[in-house]
Amino acid sequence: MIKEALIVRERVLGPYDYRTLLSVEILAGVLSSLGNHVEAVVSNRRALQGFQQTLGSLHPFTLTSTSNLALALQHLGRYKESEKLSRLALSGSKILMGLYHVDTLTSMSNLALVLQLRGKYKQAMRLTQQSLNGFYSMLGKYHPSTLTGISNLAMLLQYQGKYEESEALQWQCLEGRIEELGWYHPSTLISVNTLVSVLRYQGKWKDLGQLYQRYEEARV
Numbered sequence: 001m002i003k004e005a006l007i008v009r010e011r012v013l014g015p016y017d018y019r020t021l022l023s024v025e026i027l028a029g030v031l032s033s034l035g036n037h038v039e040a041v042v043s044n045r046r047a048l049q050g051f052q053q054t055l056g057s058l059h060p061f062t063l064t065s066t067s068n069l070a071l072a073l074q075h076l077g078r079y080k081e082s083e084k085l086s087r088l089a090l091s092g093s094k095i096l097m098g099l100y101h102v103d104t105l106t107s108m109s110n111l112a113l114v115l116q117l118r119g120k121y122k123q124a125m126r127l128t129q130q131s132l133n134g135f136y137s138m139l140g141k142y143h144p145s146t147l148t149g150i151s152n153l154a155m156l157l158q159y160q161g162k163y164e165e166s167e168a169l170q171w172q173c174l175e176g177r178i179e180e181l182g183w184y185h186p187s188t189l190i191s192v193n194t195l196v197s198v199l200r201y202q203g204k205w206k207d208l209g210q211l212y213q214r215y216e217e218a219r220v
Contacts, residue, residue, distance in 0.1 A: 003027065018061060021050040025065060028072065037075040044069040063092045063103070067110055079118050086111040102145070105134040109149060116152075121160055128153045144187070147176045151191060154198075163202050170195040183218040 006027055009020045028043035048069050051062040070085035090107040097104050112127035132149035139146055154169035174191040181188050192215065199208045 016054050021047045041072045044072045082114045105131045142180050167198045
């Protein structure tokens with residue numbers, strides 16, 4: 001369906017019209033969600049090149065496309081290339097929108113993620129903390145972006161063996177997601193799983209039992 005719509009747009013509007021390129025981006029997202037990451041990268045790259053050629057490197061569509069390609073490359077394990085593109089997206093967003101814009105903070109968080117995947121924990125920690133502070137200030141403590149930032153920081157601490165600090169943040173994230181989303185939202189269940197992991201590392205079996213009891217009581 002999307003491919004057919006893209007063919008029609010190419011025929012009517014041309015391959016470099018921004019509406020055609022947005023359709024290419026949508027197709028890339030669908031391909032990625034289906035696990036077809038190689039084709040997704042091809043479509044992302046085509047869209048990015050088109051936006052760069054027609055709108056310039058600092059247009060919001062171009063910056064979003066840059067971030068999308070960076071994320072798609074992560075699925076293929078191409079972290080070095082992903083980091084380069086993530087840095088470009090962040091740099092452009094800072095210039096275009098300023099440091100404390102939601103899009104800039106999201107780009108910062110995305111860069112932190114790929115740095116984490118490359119084992120660059122010190123850099124990842126700094127950017128994750130900075131983006132989290134920005135989300136907290138601008139969006140509040142219960143916004144999904146803020147809670148995701150808390151979760152990301154907790155995972156970074158866990159990877160470095162800082163289990164107590166990680167646990168405190170993971171409890172905070174879980175309580176926020178329960179409050180906003182309920183127990184059975186996918187994001188809440190992810191928080192449960194990550195908290196279970198850090199409790200196991202510390203041998204906190206009593207706390208694990210209490211967490212399981214709360215989960216079971218919520219089902220009643």
